[in-house]
Amino acid sequence: MTAARIMKADREPGNWLAHGRTYDEQRFSPLDSINRESVRRLGFAWQQDTASTRGLEATPIVVDGVMYTTSTWSRVMALDARTGELLWRYDPGVDRSWGKKLCCDIVNRGVAVWEGKVYVGTLDGYLVALDAASGKPLWRADTLIDRTAWYSITGAPRVVKGRVIIGNGGAEYQVRGYVSAYDAESGKLDWRFFTVPGGPKGPFEHEELAIAATTWDENSDWTGVGGTAWDSMAYDPELDLLYVGTGNGSPWPQYVRSPAGGDNLYLASILALRPDTGRLVWHYQTVPGDAWDFTATQHIVLADLIIAGERRRVLLQAPKNGFFYVIDRATGELISADNYVFVNWASRIDPESGRPVFTELGNFRDQARYVFPSAAGGHNWQPMSYSPLTGLVYIPARDAGWVHNVQGDKWFTWGVDNVEELSRGQEIPPMRGYLKAWDPVKQALAWELQMPNIWNGGALATAGGLVFHGTATGHLLALDDRTGEVLRDLFLGTGIIAPPIAYSVDGEQYIAVMAGWGGPAFNTLGGDEALLQYGNAGRVVAFKLGGGEVPVPAQIAPRGPFPPPPDIQASDEVLEEGRTLYVMHCGGCHGMYGSTPMLPDLRRLTPQKHARLAARRCCRTCAA
Amino acid sequence: MLPDLRRLTPQKHARFRDIVLGGLLEPLGMSSFAGDLDEGEVDAIQAYVVSLAREAVAGEEQ
Numbered sequence: 001m002t003a004a005r006i007m008k009a010d011r012e013p014g015n016w017l018a019h020g021r022t023y024d025e026q027r028f029s030p031l032d033s034i035n036r037e038s039v040r041r042l043g044f045a046w047q048q049d050t051a052s053t054r055g056l057e058a059t060p061i062v063v064d065g066v067m068y069t070t071s072t073w074s075r076v077m078a079l080d081a082r083t084g085e086l087l088w089r090y091d092p093g094v095d096r097s098w099g100k101k102l103c104c105d106i107v108n109r110g111v112a113v114w115e116g117k118v119y120v121g122t123l124d125g126y127l128v129a130l131d132a133a134s135g136k137p138l139w140r141a142d143t144l145i146d147r148t149a150w151y152s153i154t155g156a157p158r159v160v161k162g163r164v165i166i167g168n169g170g171a172e173y174q175v176r177g178y179v180s181a182y183d184a185e186s187g188k189l190d191w192r193f194f195t196v197p198g199g200p201k202g203p204f205e206h207e208e209l210a211i212a213a214t215t216w217d218e219n220s221d222w223t224g225v226g227g228t229a230w231d232s233m234a235y236d237p238e239l240d241l242l243y244v245g246t247g248n249g250s251p252w253p254q255y256v257r258s259p260a261g262g263d264n265l266y267l268a269s270i271l272a273l274r275p276d277t278g279r280l281v282w283h284y285q286t287v288p289g290d291a292w293d294f295t296a297t298q299h300i301v302l303a304d305l306i307i308a309g310e311r312r313r314v315l316l317q318a319p320k321n322g323f324f325y326v327i328d329r330a331t332g333e334l335i336s337a338d339n340y341v342f343v344n345w346a347s348r349i350d351p352e353s354g355r356p357v358f359t360e361l362g363n364f365r366d367q368a369r370y371v372f373p374s375a376a377g378g379h380n381w382q383p384m385s386y387s388p389l390t391g392l393v394y395i396p397a398r399d400a401g402w403v404h405n406v407q408g409d410k411w412f413t414w415g416v417d418n419v420e421e422l423s424r425g426q427e428i429p430p431m432r433g434y435l436k437a438w439d440p441v442k443q444a445l446a447w448e449l450q451m452p453n454i455w456n457g458g459a460l461a462t463a464g465g466l467v468f469h470g471t472a473t474g475h476l477l478a479l480d481d482r483t484g485e486v487l488r489d490l491f492l493g494t495g496i497i498a499p500p501i502a503y504s505v506d507g508e509q510y511i512a513v514m515a516g517w518g519g520p521a522f523n524t525l526g527g528d529e530a531l532l533q534y535g536n537a538g539r540v541v542a543f544k545l546g547g548g549e550v551p552v553p554a555q556i557a558p559r560g561p562f563p564p565p566p567d568i569q570a571s572d573e574v575l576e577e578g579r580t581l582y583v584m585h586c587g588g589c590h591g592m593y594g595s596t597p598m599l600p601d602l603r604r605l606t607p608q609k610h611a612r613l614a615a616r617r618c619c620r621t622c623a624a
Numbered sequence: 625m626l627p628d629l630r631r632l633t634p635q636k637h638a639r640f641r642d643i644v645l646g647g648l649l650e651p652l653g654m655s656s657f658a659g660d661l662d663e664g665e666v667d668a669i670q671a672y673v674v675s676l677a678r679e680a681v682a683g684e685e686q
Contacts, residue, residue: 054626073653097647100655521626562630562681566637570671578672581665585657590626 001063001113003161007237014504016062019110019156020383021501023235024302027385028461029502033509034545035464039478039488043547045510046084048077052538055497055518057381058110059156059458060540062503062512068132069514069540070108074122074153077540078135081512082505084542088135092122101150103172103588104520109231109381110156112164114184121153121166127182129164139187143168149175149224155231160242160275163190167229171250171295172588177227179244181278191278195227195246195266208266208280217260225257226250227267231297231381234315235275239330242275243315245297252375253406254291255365263288268296270317272332282332286319288355292345292362292404293375294321299383299458301393302329305441307336316440318384318395320377323349323356326440338443340436341378342399342429345371361426364404370422374402376454376520383499387461390481392437392446394459394467399429407580435459435469437484447484449477455519458499460511470496470513474530476543492541493534493552512542521591532559630677640670 001017009015009022013030020027034042050056050071060069067081073094078087099106102123112119117138118130125144130137143166144151150173157166163181171177177195182188197209200218204210216225232245249257249267258264268287273280287294301316305326315329322343326335337349345362349355362371382396403416416422433451438444449469457470466487467479472495478488495517502511516538517531530536534553541550570578583592632640642648644666647656657666 096650096653097655099653100657100660106653559628559631561684562677563633565630565674565677565681566634568637568671568674570668570675574668575672575675577665578668578670578675581661581669582672585661586629586669590629 001115006114006159015064016060016501016503017113018061019059019112019158020234020299020301023237025234025299026301026303026388027383027459027499028387028463030463031502031504031509032463034462034466034502034511036466036480036487038545039464039466041545042478042488042490042511042543043545044550045542045544045547047539047541047551048079048084048086050077050514050516050538050540052516053536054516054538055105055107056514056516056538057107057154057498058514059383059499060501060512060514061111061113062501063113065505067512067540068111068113068118070110070120071514071516071538072106072108074108074120076111076118076120076130076135078118078132079540081503081510081542082508084540090130090135090137092120092126092128094123098124098152099589100585101152101170101173102154103169104154105518105589107154107518109154112157112159114159114164117184119157119159119164119184121155121157123152123154125151125153125168127153127157127164127166127187129184129187141182141187141189143180145176145178149173151175158233158235159184160235163275165233165242165275167244169228169230169247171226171228171247174221174250175224175226175228177229177246179229181275193271193273193278193280195229195269195271196225196264198222206278212265215263215265217258217262219260220258221251221256224250225264229297232300234300234302236302236313236329239313240274241272241281241329243300243302243329244271244273245269245295245300245317245319246271247295247297248293249290252291252293252404253364254289258289261289264290268294268319268321270296270300270315270327270332272329284327284332284334284354286323286325287321291364292321292371292402295319295377298377298379298381301384301386303386303388303440305391307441314440316386316393318379318393318397318438320373320375320380321345322373322378324438324440324443325349326443336443340395340438340445341397342372343378344426364406368403368405368416368418368422370401370419370428371404372399372401372428374400376400376402382456382497383458385459385461385467387467387481389463389465390437390461391439391441392481393440394461394469394481395436395438396433396456396459396469397436398433398454400431400454401428435467435479435484437481449479449484449486455497457496457513460500460502462502468500468511468513470498470500470515472496472517472530474515474534476500476513490543490550491552492550493530494536494539495530508544510542510544512540514538514540521587521589629673630680632673632677637670637674641666644669
């Protein structure tokens, strides 16, 4: 793998050389032997166990018949892409005490491969280079500026011009975001771009921070104001611009974080950086003064579109905030934006200023507000896909709201007993997941497929006229890219959140995907049917034409009755303290009011229990 | 797939502080919260979890 190869990755349809296959991150495969006609013969090729029962989010990389992928705790595997045979594995030995620092599961979204080396970012903040042939570590760099802060790495590195680019997560826990570039050969730190200032008067590590500081209250809580670059990047070699999406403000409420207001640069922004120097060329902030966890870290796609008769070099993003953005990627100028899911925090994006027009429905300074989209986003990290053949972007999307309040101790609609009141006067849609086919030129929905859960997989479009998409309920679907018609439905028995890929070896096309459901527990409320029936045995599964029956894991024993709880008595006051602490420290992983397998399995509830639950402080919108 | 805290066994409940503050299950991925929570706070969380378990048991017996 070299710079020349990765720049021309499009000429190697058999390989999946980079995270989004090519630097433009379209996640479109030119392979077409698996197509609308032949897909009915798609079957099982091979699978490999990942020794995990939690979320798997990786995009595998395939280079010349070898697949490199990751699983929980930042572990890496190299496989024979024809057979799934294990070639080597590497366990970075992540400190298990790091688990509590993860908002959203012990996940990893994949490796980068470059000139005989494999790069992985670990949950505990190291960037590790491995020998691609043997899996032996070559160097390890500590990317964290403060090991006591709650930083983590879940994102995949990208390699651009001999530099490994890596960000981090932690903006739920008051860290300061930055992205770093390391020399791919030596592991030496080359440059670092902080996405937010560390204080009102500096020191400013680079000049862009002096400008950013003017958009913050001097009396901000400077512990660490967020803006972490935890997922998306793309690169345009012609413009020589590296695009990086930045995250939410920390803590979420702006009137706590930066009480006097301000845009709070560079939160929730798309940054265009020079890969040689890390200097900022332009930025576009999607949500000035973010207060709703509206990250702009979602997948960035680069494409050339004909807009108003003119060929435009654009950047496409459907960030959490619910608007689909088409941006001129040379200048950062907004071309258009429209909402792809139900949105109530802003009425529109003003085309002149490029800024959102805020509504009062998002202002939770004085009262709780039921804000759409939720912190899970209209779209989250699950990558979308752009097909140049249909001109459509396929977005794993959801309609869901979130009750924001000053205390921040009530998540989602759980524990909130006045959702009806907060919904008054609004046409609130049902909570639902979708795969949406979006026309970026018309800013219009072409088709959508309703999903049985709000938390499903990423998308892959191919030249075979297909879109592949995995579900929380353990199905891999092949859809007609023009209509959304389901042409093939393969049941794996294990929920999917990862994006599928396509590759070929020896002339045979494969589709592969990581199967293993997980993520933040607020997204795993009910609907986790596959996990409850079949466990959640993580694996990578590959498919080919003429393949066999897909093996489904053995069903697990149904859950027995609840064990008798111990005789612990506590006052209402203590229980309320316990509830608040539980939400803050436990619920992110174990689930609000329990854990994933315990959360109301809505299929099992009797009408009596529904009534009983509805009368309690339990998910009113679900039970309704 | 994480433990349903409403389904904790009496044995686990007996070691609740050891797990949450002592890091007893850290090798399995359950971090120690020593430094983040004190014993009284852990007891409050346990009492809350137990109250959820009672609700669940009551729901089953219905």
